[in-house]
Structures are given as C-alpha cells and as structure tokens.
Amino acid sequence: MKFSVFFLIFFSFFIVFAQTSLSDADRESLDQLIMDLTNASKGEKKLNDIKVWPGNSSIRVAVYPSEKVSYKYNLLKDGDTNRIYIDLIGVDASGFRLPDVKYDSFLKKIRLGKRENGIRIVIETGKVESYNVVEMEEPWRIVIDYYGEKIPEKVAEKAPEQIPEKSAVKAGPKEKQEIKKSETQTKKTEKTAAKTEIKAKKKKIIVIDPGHGGKDPGAISGKLYEKDVVFKLARKIEKLSKNYEGIEVKLTRNKDIFLPLEERAAIANAMNGDLFISLHANSFKDRNVGGMEIYHLDNTRDEYADKLARVENKISENVTLLDTILVDMTMSYYVGDSLKYSSEIGQGLKKNLQKYGVKIRGYNKGALFYVLVGARMPSLLFEVGYITNKTEKDLLQKDEYLESIAKSLLDSIAASKVK
Ligand SMILES: [Zn+2]
Known part of the structure; x- marks a missing residue:
C-alpha cells in the first residue's frame, strides 16, 4: 500500500514536469498507470x-x-x-x-x-x-x-474391439454415441491403410511428470525431499528411454521449478502424449509402512485413496467441486487404457523388484488425483515408495535402484498391449 502511494505521488510530480513533452499515447498510458495505482491503494x-x-x-x-x-x-x-x-x-x-x-x-x-x-x-x-x-x-x-464434442483422433483410430469392455459398460449415453462415431471413423481409416501404418510406426510419447518442485518439496523425510527423488527417477527414465526404439520420453519439468497442478496435464496435452505418468513418493508416520502404488483417475471413494489424493491435490475442501470432475467425459474414454497400463506396469514391477524386497501395495487403483484430470490420454499416478520407510529411503537414493524402476517401467510400456 505504502509503495503504491509513494509511486502515485512520484508520478503526479513526474506528470507535472513531463506533461508538456509527452505524446498523447504516453499520456494515456501514464493516466492508466495512475488509475491502476489509485485503485490498488483503495485496496480493491x-x-x-x-x-x-x-x-x-x-x-x-x-x-x-x-x-x-x-x-x-x-x-x-x-x-x-x-x-x-x-x-x-x-x-x-x-x-x-x-x-x-x-x-x-x-x-x-x-x-x-x-x-x-x-x-x-x-x-x-x-x-x-x-x-x-x-x-x-x-x-x-x-x-x-x-x-x-469432437473425440480425439487417437481414440477414433482404434478398432471397436480394442475399446475396453469396462469403459464401454461405464459409458453414459454421450459416450456411447462417441463410441459409435469412432466405429464409423474406423471404417474410414481402413480405406487409408497405408497412412495408418505410418502412424502405427510412430513413437509412443510418454510424458513423465516429476511431482512437486521449486517451492513445493512434497513429502519430506529428514533431508530427503519427494521432489528430488521423483525428479532423479524421471531423468533416469528419460535417459534409459533412448535404448527403446518405439518410445520417446518427455518431461513436464526439466529442472527444480514449481509447476501448478493444472499446468501438468495441459503440458502433456500440448506434447501430444500417448501416456501421462505423474511420479510421486509417499510418506507416513509409521516408518514400517512402505511399498509402491499405481493409480488411475477414478471416482472410487476409498478412504485411504481419498486421503492420499487430498495430500497431493491441494484443492479447497469442497466435495461438490470434486464431484463435478466426474462430468469429465475424457475420464471414461481413457480409463480402460489407463487400467491396462497400470496392470502391465504393476506386474512388471512385482517381478523385477522382487530382489529388493519392496512391496507393490497395489495397481489398478482408482482415486481422484487432480493432476490427472483433463489429460487427453491414458494417465497414471505412480507412488514410487515411502520416503519415510527406512529400507525404501535408502533404496530411493541409490542410482541402481532408480534405474531398475525406470527399466521395468519402460519394458512394460514397450511390451504393452495398448496401441
Ligand atoms: Zn506428491
């Protein structure tokens, strides 16, 4: 307030002295500035x-x-x-x-x-x-x-039998209409088989979102921050992906900066991603609790998942607003493919991380994570472990362990049935 009053006085003097030499345009912008400052000083x-x-x-x-x-x-x-x-x-x-x-x-x-x-x-x-x-x-x-109302091209190109049963069952009248549309569009695309083949060979773009960043450290355990653990893992995934012909990895942030939640799915959409994975690490007061979890966007009202989503979401406590997310038809489009990826990645981790004795607490789990809302592609939230768990805290700081997670993840995506 004081600052703006000071400027107001300063500019009033300035105008008295400068008015004769000002052009009309300059005078207008000065008037505007004074008006803005006057409003600001009114506390509006x-x-x-x-x-x-x-x-x-x-x-x-x-x-x-x-x-x-x-x-x-x-x-x-x-x-x-x-x-x-x-x-x-x-x-x-x-x-x-x-x-x-x-x-x-x-x-x-x-x-x-x-x-x-x-x-x-x-x-x-x-x-x-x-x-x-x-x-x-x-x-x-x-x-x-x-x-x-226009459905994304990628869904339209799919054969009808590839549309997962679950999402077809869940689909409301609008979604059913869209699926019908996609059937007609599929027939159209069959005519241009050559074109489709070129598209089929296109690399899968995987957008990896290291959670938190900058002023937001996420979960903290001693000197270990969630934002650093997930960023290091994201970098490993990016680096290792060069060995996979069909995969291109892009990161939503490539340094330690703060990104608002709503920007992350928007970035993934702009990158034209085929799969969006937001990376997080969990924390709990009981240091014995540990394990990995993979979530997709769903309206499951599970108490544990709800609690976790509240920690990650940073949304005003307002259930009715959360309920409006369910209106989002994008969610039901991609839930089938998200589930497939979730199973494939979860099973891969179970097999490949056995030697470390880390629990895979669950995959195919639904929760309302706002970071996934609006992603026009299958999307997952991957809790890579508990940084408060003694064993996992040590492991998550080891390059070799992070590389094992990265490799398992990429292997599963490369071998995925989702086209
Ligand atoms: Zn987090």
Missing part, C-alpha cells in the same frame, strides 16, 4: 492473471484474482457457438491485458468486460459437452475445463 481486489491452455477440442482456463473472491459461472448454449462466462465479484481489472491466445474452431474468442459489481470473463467456444470447475490453493485460483 485485482485480477492478477488469466492462463489459457487450448487442447484438442478442450480448453483449460485458470483465473488468478489477487485474493479469494466470490464468483459465478454459467454456460450459454446457442447453436454452434457456446458462451461460458465467469463473473468475479468485487474484482477490478483495469489495465489488465488478456494473454495472447491462438484461436481456433473450438476456442473462438476471449473477452473481458466490466460489470457493475466486478468483471466478466467471456469465452466463446464451439459446442461444449461438459465442463468442470475447481478451486485451487496457493495462490487461490479457479481452474475450469471445457470439453468439446
């Missing part, structure tokens, strides 16, 4: 940032006000153009510039308008099938996902 809530990640007929938008605010949102459907608006109550956005966004047939336009009691963000899109809204902490923000 400001709009700090809007981040937009366009995906394959999906959009993720994160809105960052300067503090927690009340908000309203709605979806207005009007033919081929849908309008989503978010009203932030009591927020001032004067001087705020919208980010440069590449518009396409799905993300058509973003506008920012003043309202009597705040501001309105309007996003014009193609047909929206579903959306979900989540409040996140540190800093407080709203993250909204919109999913269009």
